[in-house]
Amino acid sequence: MKKAFALLFACLSLALGFARSGALEVQNHGSLKAVTFNIWSGSDYIGFASFGEWESPAIREQRYQILLSELRGIDPQVIFLQEVNPVDKYSRRLARDLNMDQIHQVCVGGIKIFGLGIPKGFKEGNAILAKKGLKLEKIEDWKLAGSPGVFSDNFSFHVDDPVSALAGRIVWENKPLNLVCVHLSAYPDLTPALQDSLQALCGREGWSASDCGKVRDKWEKGVKQRAKEAKLLLKKIARLEPDVPLILAGDFNSQPASGVLEHILAKGKFIDSAAEVPEYATWDALRNSNTFHSQFGHDARGNPNSHWKKFTAFDSAQLRRLDYILLDKAFQPGDVLNNRPVLNQPVNGLYPSDHYGVLAELDLNAPLAKAPELFGRIPRSAKTKISGLPIAMYDTDTGFGYGAKGYLFNLFKANESYDLILFHSTEGERWYKFEFSLPDEELRQRRKYPLASTSRWIMTSG
Numbered sequence: 001m002k003k004a005f006a007l008l009f010a011c012l013s014l015a016l017g018f019a020r021s022g023a024l025e026v027q028n029h030g031s032l033k034a035v036t037f038n039i040w041s042g043s044d045y046i047g048f049a050s051f052g053e054w055e056s057p058a059i060r061e062q063r064y065q066i067l068l069s070e071l072r073g074i075d076p077q078v079i080f081l082q083e084v085n086p087v088d089k090y091s092r093r094l095a096r097d098l099n100m101d102q103i104h105q106v107c108v109g110g111i112k113i114f115g116l117g118i119p120k121g122f123k124e125g126n127a128i129l130a131k132k133g134l135k136l137e138k139i140e141d142w143k144l145a146g147s148p149g150v151f152s153d154n155f156s157f158h159v160d161d162p163v164s165a166l167a168g169r170i171v172w173e174n175k176p177l178n179l180v181c182v183h184l185s186a187y188p189d190l191t192p193a194l195q196d197s198l199q200a201l202c203g204r205e206g207w208s209a210s211d212c213g214k215v216r217d218k219w220e221k222g223v224k225q226r227a228k229e230a231k232l233l234l235k236k237i238a239r240l241e242p243d244v245p246l247i248l249a250g251d252f253n254s255q256p257a258s259g260v261l262e263h264i265l266a267k268g269k270f271i272d273s274a275a276e277v278p279e280y281a282t283w284d285a286l287r288n289s290n291t292f293h294s295q296f297g298h299d300a301r302g303n304p305n306s307h308w309k310k311f312t313a314f315d316s317a318q319l320r321r322l323d324y325i326l327l328d329k330a331f332q333p334g335d336v337l338n339n340r341p342v343l344n345q346p347v348n349g350l351y352p353s354d355h356y357g358v359l360a361e362l363d364l365n366a367p368l369a370k371a372p373e374l375f376g377r378i379p380r381s382a383k384t385k386i387s388g389l390p391i392a393m394y395d396t397d398t399g400f401g402y403g404a405k406g407y408l409f410n411l412f413k414a415n416e417s418y419d420l421i422l423f424h425s426t427e428g429e430r431w432y433k434f435e436f437s438l439p440d441e442e443l444r445q446r447r448k449y450p451l452a453s454t455s456r457w458i459m460t461s462g
Contacts, residue, residue: 031337031361031362031363031364032077032078032172032361032362032364033074033075033076033077033078033359033360033361033362034076034077034078034079034080034247034249034325034359034360034361034362035071035074035076035078035079035080035342035343035357035358035359036079036080036081036082036181036249036250036251036323036324036325036357036358037067037079037080037081037082037323037342037343037353037355037357037358038081038082038083038183038250038251038322038323038353038354038355039063039067039081039082039083039084039090039352039353039355040063040083040290040353040354040355041083041084041085041122041124042054042055042060042085043085043122043124043300044293044299044300044301045161046299046300046301046303047119047301048118048119049118049119049120050118050119050120050121050122051119051122051300052299052300052301053300054293054300059350062350063350063351063352063353064094066347066350066351066352067094067343067352067353068094068097068098069347070342070343070352071094071098072098074342074359076359077130077131077134078128078129078130078131078134078170078179078247079098079100079128079129079130080126080127080128080179080181080249080250080325081094081126081127081128081129081181082126082181082182082183082250082251083124083183083251084104084124084125084126084127085122085123085124085125086121086122086123086124087104087105087106087107087123087124087125087126087127088104088106088123088125088153090127091104091127091129094127094129095129098129099131099132100129100130100131100132101129101130101131101132101134101136102127102128102129102130102136103127103128103136103137103138103166103168104125104126104127104128104166105125105126105127105141105151105164105166106123106124106125106151106152106153106156107124107125107126107151107162107163107164107183108122108123108124108125108161108162109122109123109124109125109151109156109158110122110123110156110158110159111156111157111158111159112155112156112157113154113155114154114155115154117156123153123156125164125166126164126165126166126181126182126183126250127166127181128166128168128179128181130168130170130179134170134171134172135170135171136168136169136170137168137169137170138166138167138168139167139168139169139178139240140167140236141164141165141166141167142164142165142166142167142232142233142236143162143163143164144162144163144164144165144182144184144228144229144232144233144236145162145163145185145225145228145229145232146158146160146161146162146163147159147160147162149162151164161185163183163184163185163229164182164183165180165181165182165183165233165236165250166180166181166182167179167180167236167240168180168181169244172364172368173364173368174373175364175368175371175372175373176241176244176371176372177244177245177246177247177364177368177371178240178241178244178245178246178247179246179247179249180233180237180246180247180248180249180250181249181250182233182248182249182250182251182252183250183251183253184226184229184230184250184251184252184253184254184260185222185225185226185229185253186253187219187222187223187225187226187253188219188223188311188312188314188315189223189254189255189258189315190219190220190223190259194314194315197311197314198212198215198216198219198311198314199212201310201311201314205307205310207307211307214307215307215308215311218308219311223259226253226254226260227259227260227263230260230263230264231263231267233264234263234264234267234268237268237328241372243370243371243372244371244372245327245328245330245331245364245367245368245371246327246328246330247325247326247327247328247362248264248268248270248324248325248326248327248328249323249324249325249326249358250323250324251322251323251355252264252322252323252324253322254322255320255321255322256272256279256321261324264326265326268326268328269328269329270326270327270328270329271326271327271331271332271333272324272326273324273325273326273327273336273339273358273360273362274321274324274325274339274358274360275333276333276336276339277339277340279321280321280340280341281319281320281321281341281356282320282321282322282323282341282344282355282356282357282358283316283318283319283320283321283322283354283355283356284319284344284356285316285317285318285319286319288351288354288356289346289349289350289351290351290353290354291316291354293354294312294313294316294354295313295316295317296313297310297313322355323355323356323357323358324358325339325358325360327362327367330367330368330370330371331362331366331367332366334363335362335363335364335366335367336360336361336362336363337361337362337363338359338360338361339358339359339360339361340358340359341356341357341358341359342356342357342358342359343356343357344356344357380413380414380415381409381410381413381415382413383410384408384409384410384411384413385407385408385409385410386406386407386408386409387406387407388404388405388406388407389404389405389406390402390403390404391403391404391405391421391423398425398426398427398429399425399426399427400425400426401423401424401425401426401429402423402424402425403421403422403423403424404421404422405419405420405421406418406419406420406421407419407420409440410440414438414439415438415439415440416436416437416438416439416440417436417437417438417439417440418434418435418436419433419434419435419436419437420432420433420434420435421433421434
């Protein structure tokens with residue numbers, strides 16, 4: 001019984017502390033500015049114990065400071081990031097420096113326990129950042145391609161190159177808004193011009209018909225794989241609440257006229273936030289010095305490129321858009337107030353990434369008009385309720401049973417509840433149950449609250 005009283009005392013103390021906290025205020029933020037940006041890991045993804053790197057730690061830190069300064073100037077409410085490495089430390093650092101909240105997922109970690117393992121020092125993933133007060137929370141991690149494995153901050157176990165998407169949610173003027181960050185696999189779009197380039201490369205390099213066939217097969221399989229990733233992504237999105245608007249952003253590794261983008265826009269009923277502005281590039285092989293490594297004939301350690309890498313260098317030399325902010329059916333083109341490339345200028349000769357970012361400013365009034373108010377603050381009840389119920393029963397196993405059930409609600413004006421059951425029987429069966437809930441479980445139905453806890457203590461004998 002001492003344990004029961006100790007538990008009751010702890011629960012009452014927690015409720016009292018919650019009752020003294022102030023009410024959660026909903027803030028009016030105006031239009032939403034969202035940015036998506038592939039920040040570039042700087043790795044060549046080649047190696048076993050470790051990957052080769054195209055830049056020094058000092059240059060990587062310089063790129064971080066450029067990114068931080070630029071984002072402070074843009075001042076977006078939501079940021080979608082890809083190729084974040086190491087994803088946990090980087091996203092937390094950036095969120096702290098921008099005074100934002102963050103969620104993230106590990107996409108490529110290798111075999112590691114508490115950071116020790118292979119490939120050394122590499123843990124790449126996606127992240128979403130949101131302004132304080134928007135109550136950012138993670139919904140799910142979605143795996144779109146790759147073999148089964150373990151993917152977490154402290155433990156990872158996989159041997160291939162998975163493709164993943166991160167689903168989260170914010171609350172905007174008391175309405176939910178879903179966010180999905182994705183990074184699809186990198187294979188060149190299947191275009192006639194690139195097919196001609198492959199044929200010319202085979203002849204110039206003197207590759208055998210078998211070697212050329214292997215490159216072509218890998219290319220075609222890769223394009224089909226990315227299409228499967230897009231289809232699975234849409235299936236995952238379809239399982240979210242249909243009346244909650246959704247923003248899908250990231251690096252799709254596909255051009256606007258590709259089959260992947262056309263499928264997402266048509267089947268998923270998305271609109272491209274850049275559809276009403278002149279076409280621009282987020283991969284700039286002509287100006288951005290960080291893209292040049294993709295056109296080299298060797299990896300970061302100086303080893304000659306494989307046939308496949310030599311082929312993809314042709315695609316890397318093309319100016320094109322690969323990064324998007326897409327809006328689901330709740331949005332109309334008129335809800336897009338602005339769309340433009342950002343993070344596309346060098347600072348002291350250095351670009352922040354090998355990609356440029358995309359900024360979209362959105363009017364959320366119409367998209368959220370029909371969204372459910374599922375996440376408003378639970379009003380504090382002014383009344384305290386108490387009730388009791390006697391228990392009487394009989395069956396052949398327990399004999400005659402007797403006891404009582406008591407219920408107390410809102411003792412400390414925090415919507416908390418206490419539930420106690422005491423039961424004995426003539427055949428020696430006894431059990432005692434105490435349950436504390438903050439807020440009361442029946443009040444939690446599809447609502448948002450800053451703190452929730454349920455504690456149960458059960459003792460039986462017989």
